[in-house]
Amino acid sequence: CASVCTYANYMKIYDVIIIGGGQAGLSSARYIQKLGLDFLILEKEKQLGGSWAKHYESLKLFSPDVYSSLPDLEFPKVISSYPTKNETVTYLKDYASYFKFPVETEIQVVGISKVNQIFELKSDNNQNFFAKSIVLATGTFGFPYLPNIKGLETFNGQGLHSSEYQSPTAFKNQKITVVGGGNSAVQIAYELSKVAKVSIAIKSKISFVPQKIFGKDIHFWLKWSGLDHSKFLKDKSPPVLDTGIYRKHIKSKAIDVKPMFDEVVPEGVRWNKTNIVEEVDTLLFATGFSFQFPMLSNFEILNKQGKILHKQGIATEVAGLYFNGYPNLNNFSSGTIRGAAVGPSLWISHLSNYLKTNF
Numbered sequence: 001c002a003s004v005c006t007y008a009n010y011m012k013i014y015d016v017i018i019i020g021g022g023q024a025g026l027s028s029a030r031y032i033q034k035l036g037l038d039f040l041i042l043e044k045e046k047q048l049g050g051s052w053a054k055h056y057e058s059l060k061l062f063s064p065d066v067y068s069s070l071p072d073l074e075f076p077k078v079i080s081s082y083p084t085k086n087e088t089v090t091y092l093k094d095y096a097s098y099f100k101f102p103v104e105t106e107i108q109v110v111g112i113s114k115v116n117q118i119f120e121l122k123s124d125n126n127q128n129f130f131a132k133s134i135v136l137a138t139g140t141f142g143f144p145y146l147p148n149i150k151g152l153e154t155f156n157g158q159g160l161h162s163s164e165y166q167s168p169t170a171f172k173n174q175k176i177t178v179v180g181g182g183n184s185a186v187q188i189a190y191e192l193s194k195v196a197k198v199s200i201a202i203k204s205k206i207s208f209v210p211q212k213i214f215g216k217d218i219h220f221w222l223k224w225s226g227l228d229h230s231k232f233l234k235d236k237s238p239p240v241l242d243t244g245i246y247r248k249h250i251k252s253k254a255i256d257v258k259p260m261f262d263e264v265v266p267e268g269v270r271w272n273k274t275n276i277v278e279e280v281d282t283l284l285f286a287t288g289f290s291f292q293f294p295m296l297s298n299f300e301i302l303n304k305q306g307k308i309l310h311k312q313g314i315a316t317e318v319a320g321l322y323f324n325g326y327p328n329l330n331n332f333s334s335g336t337i338r339g340a341a342v343g344p345s346l347w348i349s350h351l352s353n354y355l356k357t358n359f
Helices: 002-008 023-034 085-098 183-192 218-225 245-251 337-346 348-358
Strands: 013-019 039-043 103-105 109-115 118-123 128-136 158-161 175-179 197-202 208-210 240-242 255-259 263-265 268-271 276-279 282-285 321-323
Touching (some): 023 348, 183 240, 183 245
Parallel strands (some): 039 103, 128 321
Antiparallel strands (some): 109 118, 118 128, 263 268, 268 276
């Protein structure tokens, strides 16, 4: 009790503080709540829901509502079966309200230290919070990845990441190159092609998988086979889920698929082998996100390859630290709602034992 009591004289100490109020944080909260632990969720935005409210307007979940529920509360049926971003935000907010989670919004954690087994969290508005353990559920949306491409800084057009894209309205009649071959890249390119001339630049062939197989959504088969939560597909790039419209659209040449260019020039992009230059108004990078934890700069969190140092979501180098909701953390679906819903099941017993043993 010694270290805990020292802090307890002047500051409340939580059993667990969860950083992030999106799907991963809320799922973690439900597991922790059922243990009867004293916890708090810290969310940097004005509302719960993580990054969903910031995504592009037409975004829909790639999984149907029936496979998009968090623990103990089903996702309501939606008209299209595939929830929109607004329907997802509403569900997440209702989820937190239903279970009466303790939440503080507009709190961004900027620094974390640890003294005598107690974590001290400092916020951007100079508040301090103390906890015996921490769950990191911040996601990666705040850290867009941009490839290192020669000449990018010379480009005279607009360059943006998919995280900054909202709707096609501002891109009418432009020439646009979308960099990337994943779900977001294809979905955004498809939408933009209705108002602009669009090409996709890719390093390897786009891999399409039918959204439905034998009348069942692919997520039914992933769950039935166990692949959804297995390590077999852990580090595989997810294919583009397609009802047929994307492949058909590309086949019709409404979207021009090209090999990745070699460099950016002021007026556009260039392929060095052929010395062809294509004029481009906008470069849109749908190139994913990176793992970054600036608030934990005092701790060893990532390996040399930029991967999280953990075992089943339990930090291997920092006792009392847990992760949930990060892409490919434990399996193929870890970064999705359905993955975040089951992620804490891998470490909740460890968390319980850690608290009993050390405090």
